Each structure stands twice: as structure tokens, then as C-alpha cells.
Amino acid sequence: MPPADQPFADHSADQPAADHPADQPFDDPTDTSLWRPLHALVASIDAAISQVYADAAIKGVKPTWVRELLRLYRTGPMTITELAEAVDRTHSALSQKVAAMKAAGLVRTTPGPDARTKHVDLTPKARHLAPRLAAEWRATEATLADLEAEIPYPITQAVTDIEQALARKSFHDRITERLREDPAWRGE
Template identity: 40%
Template structure:
């Protein structure tokens, strides 16, 4: 599904725009400039994933970075190009949401509910712990 969504952006002339940009741009549009740490927290990804996405957005000239109060902190801002694209992106996000809702109506069980349940289960007990709990190699004593 992600590749189909990305192809939709290409159809709009937005070559290189990736679906993973959507939560970051949406958050910045709604809340204004934010630190990478805050973007990671709001979008539910790791700091590393948010940082990598922001780096890609910088290359696409959709965001710029400015220093924060702490020398290690960087504040992410939408560029004029991103602000100009917002109405197009918002229309595409709405269309994607409508298409996903339509898809779910055809399924025997809502995909979004399954994803939410999986994320909740992984929050309670991360996959790394699940692997460790069943791995015979991890039970070997040195």
C-alpha cells in the first residue's frame, strides 16, 4: 500500500515525496516549528526515524533546521515550498484516508483495528523481548 500511496504523489508531480513525510509535515502544519524529539514523540516513531525523515525533508527543501535553546537541539520549520504544497497534500491525505476507509469496508476485520491491537501488544511487550523469551540461543549459559 505504501508504494501505491507514493505513486499517487508522483502522479501529482511530487516526485520523491514519501508517505513517511506526512506525519511530520502534518504535525508541523498543525503545531508550528518543533524539535525532532517532539516530532518523534507526537508521530510515534523513534528519534532516529524522525531525524532520518527530517533529513530527507531537508533534501526535498520542505523543511529547514534552526538551532534550539540547547546546542544539541534542532528546530524543524516548514519552508515556503512546503506551505505552498499544504493544500495539495491535505487533499491527498483526505483522499488516502477515504480510500483506506473504503478498503476496510471490504475486509472481514478492520485493518486499522488490527494495527492498533498489534501496536498495543508491542507496547506491553516489545518484539525484542518476545524474541529473547523464545530464543534457545539466549538461554545458553556462558
């Protein structure tokens, strides 16, 4: 055992992984990505909106929560299932989002008529913020429209074109078709 001031030596980095012999080259597919720029773009837009909130001293609100908060502001309390349907999300995804918004003090939940149902309602803090969040939403949509006018191929058109292509053949089917051709996927 080494002295207390010397940690155990970790030689695992010196050893090749059991399923990846050192003499086999490995072309890491994560070095390139068609999706990474899209994810980075969405993240930068969300960061800009978060900065708008910070500049306005709006604390504890994430841009990805605004649609749900505004829907609750317009309709009043809803079950998680109703809210998920209203914003086209899964119950599981909305349940996690509601838990995060509850922790941020923006919504509260109350038991429904049975043990499986929860009603979600805005807190006074969220009701107070809702008109400002609606203003930000309108400003963001107008800004995106301005951006689309500046570029030769609008993002909304690209999304529509991709959706039409996926209606012809699903993303799942496209991936599994390629995987059937890949010996690594088949374990060969």
C-alpha cells in the same frame, strides 16, 4: 598474477563456509515469512501514493514524510524532540527523517538555544504543498476505510488484537523464550 583481461578467480563459492560444513543441511528460515506479505502490502500502498504524487507533479515527497510535514504545517516550527513526540517516533528516527526532508527542500533547520537543539520549519515549497498533502491523506484514509468495509476482518481490528496480545506478553519476551529453546542460539 593473471593477465589484465582475466580477473582473479574467486573460488570462495566452491568452498564451504567455515562455520557451515557442506555435509550439514541448512533450512534457510528466510524462505518463509509471516511478515513479508504485510511489508509488501505497506510497500504497495506507499508506491500507489507515490504514483498519485507523480501524477500530480508533486516531486520530492515521500508518503512516509507527510505526517511530519502536516504536523509542522499545523503547529509551526518545532524542535526535533517536540516533533518526534508529536508523531510518536524516536528522536534518532526523526533526526534522520528531518535530514532527508531537508535534502529534499521541504524543511529547514535553525539552531536552538543550545548546541543540542534544532528547530524544524517548513520551506515555502512544503507550505505550498501542505493543503494538497492533507487532501491526499484524507483520500487515503477514506480509501482504507472502504477497503476495511470490503473485508471480513478489518486490519485496524487485527492491529488492536495484536497490541492486546503483546500487552499480555511482549514481542521481546516471546522471541527470547523461543531462543532459549533453540540450540543454535545457544551456540550448541
